Amino acid sequence: MSEPSRRPGQGSLCPPVASVADCLQLPALREGEVxxxxxxLGASxxxxxxxxxxxxxxxGEFRLLARLLGGEAVHAAADGGAxxxxxxxxxxxxxxxxGALGLPVIGLTPGVDLDEMAVTLLDFVIGSLDGALTRLGEVTARLAATASDDLRLETVADTLAAATxxxxxxxxxxxxxxxxAGEAAIDDNRQETIRAGGTPPGFRASVEMRELYAEMARTGLPVRIRPDPTIGVMLxxxxAPVVxxxxLLGYCNVILPDDDLGQQVTAVALEQAAHLFALALVHQRARDxxxxxxxxxxLVDLLDGRLPAELLRARADQVGVDLGGGHTVALFDGPAEQRPEAWLRHAQALLSARSTELVDVVAGTVVALLGGADRPRALRWLxxxxTAxxxxxxxxGRGTDAGGVSAAYREARRTLDLVTRSGPGRGAVVDVEDLGLLGVLIEASTDGSIDRFWRHRLAPLRDYDAREGTDLxxxxxxxxxxxxLRRAARRLGVHANSLAYRLKRAEEIGGFSLSSPDARLELQMALRCRRLLGP
Incomplete structure (x- = not known):
């Protein structure tokens, strides 16, 4: 990858002026040789x-001399910033x-009038400065007007793009x-960034790019990225960091115009706009x-259930939430190595098209109050x-009206606690309306007795299966x-006699009889608990 580089004068709001390369295009210097x-050559x-x-x-001085005869003279000029x-x-x-210092050394035509050349060059530099200041003033005025009228990211970005x-x-x-924002040409890398909704991880994973972003975070200054066709950066x-x-709140990335003056104006305008972007983000954060x-x-008041219904409806109207119709409580407890805010971001992204839903972190768990009675849709969301x-x-949780949200939440919370204590889930979402009798028992048991029951009842069979590699x-x-027996054998794809032998072994190891109605009921409950609540 091409190495990122800092532009001369970057980090300050010095007005843009002509570069050495611009000066070499003047008739007085066109015969000169670098x-x-x-x-x-890009130095101002x-x-x-x-x-x-x-x-x-x-x-920034362009010095004309009658002769330049030693390396020490060049070093002295470089030390002064020539x-x-x-x-x-x-x-x-x-x-x-x-060549060693990166300071342009130019050979002039013998006999040239240095004083006349200096006057021509100085007029050009001053004229360039005047033109740049005029253009920069126009850009600054447009940014200031936008900041005064409508300080939002989108409007500031539109103004910066249109002005530069x-x-x-x-x-x-x-x-x-x-x-x-902007109608200017973009390259493959920018197109991919827009499609992906952000800079692709592969682009910022290289050592050079990591160093670039680390430098911006450390210094707070913009950095230029040169073209690199290997990663689609053609322009x-x-x-610039937004701080x-x-x-560090983010980054502003602009594709530079072709002309040097445009690039210089853009560099200064970007630094000004970065401050406006920071203000817009802070204001947006406060609003959010x-x-x-x-x-x-x-949401907390609905889950608590003690606030009068009239007051709940008034507060719901203020935030644009419709408490009429049905509601479903959904709970999510994500991987331990992640923070709940990370789970919440995924939850909000998946609900982006459903703005009336309430979702946030409550007691360390993502809790959502989903409107409507579409349980398949709610299950898909969870x-x-x-997956995300x-x-x-x-x-x-169970579907209910606004008045029953608190009871539905308590039931779903007890179920979540039991599933969490039972160990890692098997990948399926637990729907309390599918628990049947087990759900009644969970509702009645808050001390973990259900968990202890199924683990104790199936312990001999689970230990044997784990030790022998079987699946009794x-x-x-x-x-x-x-x-x-025959229907079960067909489903398992084995002979009925083989299944009968397995069941006999299970009775011997587990200490039960499948001919006993009580034993069958116990086993059905324990196996259902195992399927829904445990590994």
């Missing part, structure tokens, strides 16, 4: 002078020093795309926090949430579910 230091020129020596060069050195007579040592003629993309600190871009109160607090307060989070335990538990379960 002898070394080509990588410094802020002053032009003639002198006999290189000492005393100012930052942008370029030019002379009719240049020694090999001076050329070598310019660039393609703008804003991401948060985790590289999720927040918005993009140069400038990336507020020392916190206020809205979230109101919604989570309503299943998708488990990489595992976890999910429980779908599965054979007994199939026999009880099918209600007959």
């Amino acid at each position: 002898l070394s230091g080509h990588e410094g 020129v802020r002053w032009v002078s003639t002198a006999a020596l290189t000492r005393g060069c100012a930052p 942008a370029a050195l030019a002379a009719p007579l240049v020694s090999a040592e001076a050329v070598a020093a310019g 003629g660039t393609a703008v993309l804003i991401e948060d600190a985790e590289f999720r795309m927040l918005c993009f 140069p871009r400038l990336v 507020a109160a020392g916190e 926090l206020g809205g979230r607090m109101a919604r989570v307060g309503l 299943t998708d949430l488990r 989070s990489g595992g976890g335990t999910a429980v779908l 538990c599965g054979s007994v379960a199939t026999f009880l579910e099918e209600g007959g």
Whole structure:
């Protein structure tokens, strides 16, 4: 990958001016030859002078000399911040020093009038500065007007893109795309970023890109990325961190225009816009926090069940939630190595098209109050949430009206606690309406006795299966579910005599008789508990 580089003058709001390369396009310098230091041709020129020596060069100075005869002279100019050195007579040592320092050393035509050339160059630099300041002032005015009228990410991005003629993309600190704007040409990498909803992990995984983003986080300054066809970056871009109160909130990424002046104006405008993006994000965070607090307060009050119905409806109206019709409580407890806020982000993303649902973290668990009576849809949402989070335990409560939410939540919470104590789930979401008699027992048991019951009842068979590599538990379960030996054998794909032998062994090892109605009921309950609640 091409190495990212910092633009000259980056990190300050110095007005953009002509570069050394721009100066070399003037008729007075067109016959000159760049002898070394080509990588410094993009440096800004802020002053032009003639002198006999290189000492005393100012930052950004283009110095014209009668002769440049030693490497020490070039080093002295570089120490002073010179942008370029030019002379009719240049020694090999001076050329070598310019190449080593990246300072352009230019050979001029013999007999050239250095004073006249200096006047021409200085007029050009001042004129360039005037034009750049005018254009930059226009961009600044448009950004300021946007900040005053409508301080949102989208409007600031639109203004920056329109004022600079660039393609703008804003991401948060985790590289999720927040918005993009601009009609300028984009390359394959930008197209992929937009399709993926943020910078692809493969792009930012290289050592160079990790260092680039680490540098931005450390310094708070923009960084330029050069084209690199191997990763689809065909156009140069400038990336600026969006920072507020020392916190990295995100990144602003612009594809630079072709002309040098446009790039310089864009660089300064981007630094100004980055501050506006930070303000917009902080304001948006405050709005979101206020809205979230109101919604989570309503959710907690519904789960608690003690607030009068009239007050609940009034609060629901304030946050745009319809408490009429049916509701279903859903609970999700994700992987232990993740924070609940991470589960919540997945949950909210999956509910993005259903804005009336209440969802937040309550007592360390994601709790959602889903509107409507579409249980298959709710089950799919919980299943998708488990997949997005990489595992976890999910429980779908009973359907109810607003008045019954509290009781439905308590039942779903007890079920979740029991499933969690029983160990890792098997991948299926537990629906309390499918528990039947087991659900009644769970409702009546809050001390873990259900968990202890099924584990104790099946312990001999589970231990034998684990030790011998058999599945006597599965054979007994199939026999009880099918209600007959031959049907169970067909389902298992074995001969009836083979199944009969397995069941006999299960009776001997488990200490029960399948001919006993009480034993069959106990085993059915224990096996159902095992299927729904345990590994």
